[in-house]
Amino acid sequence: MYKHVFLTGPPGVGKTTLVKKACETLAGSGEILDGFYTEEVRERGRRVGFDVVTLSGNRGRLSRVGDSSTHSAGRQYRVGQYAVDLLSFENLVLPLFRNVGVAAVSGGKRSVLVVDEIGKMELFSQQFVRAVKQALEGNGCSILGTIPIPRGKLMAVVEEVRSSSDVKVFTVTKDNRDVILPCVVAAVQECLKAGAP
Known part of the structure; x- marks a missing residue:
């Protein structure tokens, strides 16, 4: 039986x-959800970076084109033309993992943690x-997430998810x-039932 859907x-x-x-449908049927998704940032029709947006509507910078101000402890993290703002990402996303575990313990009901995505920038x-590893191994939540297709150098965590x-x-x-949504929602609901106390 599956615990997570990607x-x-x-x-x-x-x-x-x-x-x-899927989040809209699951929330409409009374499921508890938290987490984040990534969103393109465009200026004058051109993609200039990505933001992280939580399900509660908080927004933080994930990356920007050629932004030299986004570095951590003197090191700059880059994926192609994008400089990754690690501090902004961690400040917004890491509390979501802690919160979902607390919600599950206090409510006695498994929740859905949305993780969009586990990719090069986030890793x-x-x-x-x-x-991510703790959430995958734990019983407090089911993850609904996204992972990139294998391309070039394999990412260990992504391959762990794919082969689990x-x-x-x-x-x-x-x-x-346009037709896969009901299958995704049903799979998440099965995961929640399978892990119910």
Whole structure:
């Protein structure tokens, strides 16, 4: 039986849109959700970076094009043209992992932790990596997340997620993205039932 659900597929195929729609459906059926998704930041029609947005509406910077001010302890983290703002990311995202565990213990009901995504930018944070691993191994929540398709150098945590017997992975394509939502929602609900006390 699965404990977590992840979506994978090429960039821009609609993974985040599917996650948002699944969250709306799950919240509408009374499930407890917390977590974050990533969103493009555009200026004059051009993508200039990414922000992290929590389900409660808080927003923080994840990366910007060529921004030399986004470094941590003198080290700059970069993915292609994007400089990653590790401090901003960690300040917004790490408390979500702690909160979801507390909510589950106090409410006695498993909750859904949305993690969109586990990708190159996010994996610069060792604290994030540890938090993801603990959430995957723990019983306090089911994760609804996204991971990139394998390309180039494999990312250890992403491959752990992909190969875990506890994880159901859906591959999102242009052909199925408009019809796969009920399957994703049903899989998350099954995970919650399977882990219920």
